[in-house]
Structure formats: structure tokens, C-alpha cells
Amino acid sequence: MLSGWYFFKPDEARALEAIVDRLIPPDDLSIGGKDAGCAAFIDRQMAGSYGDSSRLYTKGPFMHGLPTQGYQGDATPAMRYRAGLAAIDAYLKKAMSNRGFAQLTAAEQDLFLKDLEAAKVDLGKIDGKALFNLVLQNTMEGFFADPIYGGNRDMASWKMIGFPGARYDYRDHVAKHNQPYPHGPISIGGSPDWSRKG
């Protein structure tokens, strides 16, 4: 597991870990988003060129656009997480007897996330549904990306669905129509089996 947070403050990290663990709950199919490292993944993304939108066109004027014109806000993903997690915290502390997201029961957490997804939570200036979509998108990126990014520990998601990862050569299987692929996944960083002794 990666340790230490690059972008999130301890309270933010705790809330985000709790969120990703409901989006991808631990069950008999796989470990949960928290253990897989999805929050740590998002943390690293926020600290880089994705988080600060440095590759995007960020010049003004900023105007409200049509849906076909895409995101027109001036906030970067990092700014949206910072403000969004704070708004969620303030909202919940008020509505849920001073408890933040991490302090809710799993059932309460799910209910809140469903409401957020359905645009039923009023977070003031923040568009709760757009925030939910951003977090969901980044969580899935982490869970399904190569484990080198920290969010797909032990290739948990790849094992779950049967994606062989970075193998790069399927010539021996192309003609084997409808037959299961016989090998497990490999990451860019190799396979955990390779470093296990004995």
C-alpha cells in the first residue's frame, strides 16, 4: 500500500476512503475500493497534471455553456474535491447530528450517495451530481487502471472480470473462439507471484 497523502488532508482522506468503499464495496467478488487503494489513487491524480488541469484550456472568459459544449467551469479537479468534500462534510454534520461521511453507517452512506447522484442533495454553490460523477469516474479509473497507479491492488479488479492486463500478445488464442483465456493478469510492474519466494 502507498502511504502518506500528497493532496488530501487527513479528514478529507478519511471521508474519501469511506466513499470509495461504498462505490466499490468489499464483497465476495473483490476487495473494496478502500483496500484496493482508490482513494490513494485519486490523491496522486490530484497532485499531478490531471488535478490542476495544466493540460487543458483554462483561459477565460468562463461562460455557462450548452451540454454539447462540455465542462466550462473554472475549477480544476483538485479544487472541486477540496470544496466538494468540505461541502459534504458541512451538509452531513448539520443533517446527521454532527457526523461526517466516515461516521455514518453503511446504509446511511449509501442513501446519501444515492441522493447525491440523483441531484437531491443541496450543496449550495456546488453541483452535487457533477461532484458525484467526478468521484465515481476517478474511483473507477483507479480500480481498473494498472496497479502501478495505486488503486487496483493485486490486480483485484482484473482478476474479478478476467482481464489479462499487459500481456500484449494473444496470437496463440485468437483462433480459440469462445474458449476461456487460460492465464491470469500481468501488470506493467509484473506479477506479485514473481516476487514471492518458495
Add this chain to the structure above:
Amino acid sequence: MARKLPRKDVVIVGLGWTGAILAHELTESGLDVVAIERGPWRDTATDFNIGYVSDELRYAVRRDLFLQPAQETLTMRNTTSQTALPMRDFGSFLPGTGVGGAGVHWNGHTWRFYPSDFNLKSHLTERYGAARLADLQIQDWGVSYDEMESAYDRFEYLCGISGKAGNIGNKIQPGGNPFEGPRKRDYPLPPMEMTYAPTLFAEAARSLGLHPFPTPSANLSKAYVNPLGIAMGQCTMCGFCERFGCANYSKSSAQTTVLPVLMRKSNFEARCNSEVLHVNLDATGKMARGVTYVDGNGEEWEQPADMVLLCAYGLHNARLMMLSKIGKIYDPQTGEGTVGRNYAYQTNAGVQLFFDDKNFNPFVAAGALGQTVDDFNGDTFDHAALDFVGGAGINCIPTNGRPIGFRPTPPGTPRWGSAWKKATRDNYLKAFGFSSQGSSYAARGNYLDLDPTYKDRFGRPLMRMTFDFPDNDIRMSHWVSDRMEEIAKALKPRQYVQARRNKSWNSVPYQSTHNTGGAIMGADPKTSAVNKFLQSWDVPNVFVIGASAFPQNAGKNPTGTVGALAFWAADAIRNQYLRNPGPLVQA
């Protein structure tokens, strides 16, 4: 102030697919050529390295190899009554950057257009009457398929295209596309070995009386040595093709087909990380003197040259012409002006199928490995009783099973939680899709010009794109979607889900990087920016090469035709222009 460099015979703007071909051809004639490329130098061993190339997050999601909007973007709107806003991130299409251009990370579907695509206006008018085209701004190309045949052949042999001919010298070949124009010989390589999904698709299509055939691919079915003596490897169906460079030297690109020879020539030079700002014209505005560019250190240079070739990708060709004041910018109100005219795109739709009892191994895939049905493309079928012109190829080409992007679940599945997880696991191996790639016919209100508000990093106007799907194209797409539904039913899935094409064009979800028009070719300087040899009508020592030249787009990927146009223009320069520099066609 820009510092002036020693003169060259030819300066090429952009070292992508077309730039590399033109550079090779013109250096063969002994010309001193420099290519100026705004992105970095890239090569297989260093930049598409097998140790790290299969990284979905980096290349497919964060799009590491592509043009970043911070460097250049466009503004967009659907109609002239709206205010265009910048594409702050690219979505619907993804322009390339760096040596090799978009050819580095394309899929490799490599098509010829139909003979009737080239004289489209005359052909459709004759067959259906002029009234049928009233809402459209369809034009002839000024060049015929027969004139283009050998140029197509040269591009296909340069690339090692893997496919099956359908028509050799007007003899229909079993197993190929029976509708294609006649070719002199078969493809250089046989088709790729088929995966399961396209095999089932082809069986279903055949059961309906249709004519499926292997999609011609620039993913090589076998090892190959091209006419320049450059060796390529067999595609391993790695499933990291579109948006990625190929680590196996198996995908045709400037890197794998031209550069190893070009870079050794003493009369060629590539200057990377150098962005051309504009073409410099003389006082009359009728001759180019060279270009001005900014290098990686932010320094400005003037590169004088006798000829300027714009090979910057269609959209950027159009913008460079506008910024350089070559030709007059199109005005949709008056219909006057030619630069920016007839911008067109691609009219796509899809269908996804879910099965209970099949395993498609979606990760065993390549960018262009699949089957196509062309029975409803272009004018291969009679439109007399229909209310549209044009058509679409129906393509079953599953390109990958990369799980950030490919996680099919039936509609109604939650997007998170345990139920989501179970559906994701249950369907990952058991679903596939196919899609229609439809023609995009020019309309008066679809065009490119300069944005009045938004500027690039040098303070110059961004290009503004005004586009929506014409009603004709929407009707076409729905009709083809009905045909796709018939194929979907014949496949007997548990469930199928259609994604039909409707207005308005949305710049966010990826559709295709097949932007055409803006500097179109033709026989009349009032309605085209370049003549049939891709020479500017206004500044005859400037040639503009790319899909910018298409008067409208066909229901096929553009690059087979773009590559052929590169050879076609190179021949015109080598065989005609160099002997007698000046307009090759009198206006």
C-alpha cells in the same frame, strides 16, 4: 523579432502521416526539405516501449500522446445563433501531435472511397435529381477514382495493408467487398485472423443476404517489408492500439513505414517542438516566402522556402490558412469565401449485444481487426424510394477490452455498489458491439472560421467550429440503424441495446477523429480552396494536404484517401510543378 534561417527548397508544416510521405517523395527529387513539427520526436523503442506502453490510464484516459488543449484547441457551437465556447478538453475528436501525428495512435482502418464518392454531386444529381440535394452543399472533388487508383495502391503497399480485394480489374473477388472500385491488384497482405465476435457478426450478416468482408487493416497480418525496404512485424492483437503507439512495429505509421529511410537522407531535416505560427506571404499576397515558427525555447524563427506544404492535419491546415490570410474565409450568410467551407464529420451510431452463453475475450483485439458490411454505404444501394442520400459502413471491429473504458452492462444496472460489481463481472466477457460509420454531407451552415473571443497561448484567435448533423444525415443514420437492428436480431443475443444518432452534435463523448473539409479541393476557385492537385488557388506555391481537402465525408475512415492524396499531390509537384512552378490549373 524572428531570426532568419538559410533558405530551403521546401518547408513542410507537420511531420505526421502526410508530412512524412511528402518529405520522402520530394527528397527523392533531390529537393532540400525541412519539416517543422510542433510536438516531440517519437520512435517505437523509446516512446512506445513494450515495458510500459500497455497503460490504459496514461494513454487512453489521460491521452498522453495527443495534442493538449493548453497548446491549441477550438471553440464549438452547433449553430450560428449560439455563442461558441472553447473545448476545454478534447472529447469528440482527438488531434495528434508529435512526429507521426495522429498516425501514431490511430486504429488503422484503411479504406478507399467509392468511385461515386469522388463525383458525388454529378452522380447523385444524375441518379436522383437536383432537388434531393437541395439542403446540402455537396460537391465534386475534381479528381476521379481512376486517377486516384495508383495513389491508393502506393499507400496500401507502403503500409502493408491486410485485407481481401473485392474487385480486381472489374472482376468481383469472392470474400472481398463486392462494391469497391476496381483495383489493379490485391492488398499486400492477407486479412488478419478473425476473433470470435466479428466471425459471428459475419455469419449473421450473410444469413440476411449481406456481403461481409474483413476490414482492411493497417495492423499487419504478417511480417512485411515495404517498398522502401522497411521491415514490420506481425500484429499480436494486444488490444492497446487506438490511442497507443504500437510496440511491435505492426501498425503502419510514419515511424514504421517512412522515417527509418527519410531520417538518413542528407537533404532532409526534422525540427521538433517547433510550432509554425503562419505562412509568410510576399507583398502581393500571392506568393509564400516561407514560415515563421516558435521553437521549444520560445524563440521565433523565420524559415524561408520556395514552397510551403501544409501537412498539419485538416483542421490545423484550415486554421493556418486563416491566420496566414491565404484565401478568403467562408461566410455562411453569403456563401462566399472558401477557407473553412464544407466542414464535415462522421455520422456514427451503435448497438451493443449481451449474451449468456458466449465468451468473446474482448481483450484479444486490434485497432482494425473485424468485419464490415458495406451494402448500405455511399450509393451502393438504391436511394430512389428513400428520403436521404449517403449511407454507412456497418463495422464489427471490437478494438479492445481495456476495463476503464470497456465495461458493458445492460441498461438499468446501477453505476456502483455490489449490484454494479456483479453485473460488470457477469457481462465483461459476454458482450460485444458493432457500429455504423456514416457519411457526413456538407451543409451551408457547417463551417470553420476564427473565434472572435478566445485566444491561443500566443494571443491569436482559436478556430471556431460550427457544426450539427444535417437532417439528411440523421435520416440516413436512423435508416441504417434499422438495418443494424436486423443483424442484431439475427445474432440472437439475450438483449441488444441501440445507441442511435440524434441531434445535436456533442463535443464531449468520443466519436471519431475524422474531421474533413475546410480547405476543399475542386474545379472552381469560387467553391474550393485548392485545385485538384491540392494547390492553393490563391497562393500557388502552397499545397494543402489532408482531409481538409474532402468536399464532404464518406461513410469510411479518411486516412486511406488522405494517404493517397499525399502521393497524388507529390506526383503533381514532382512531375509538373517543379518543371514549371506556377498554377497547375488555370482558374
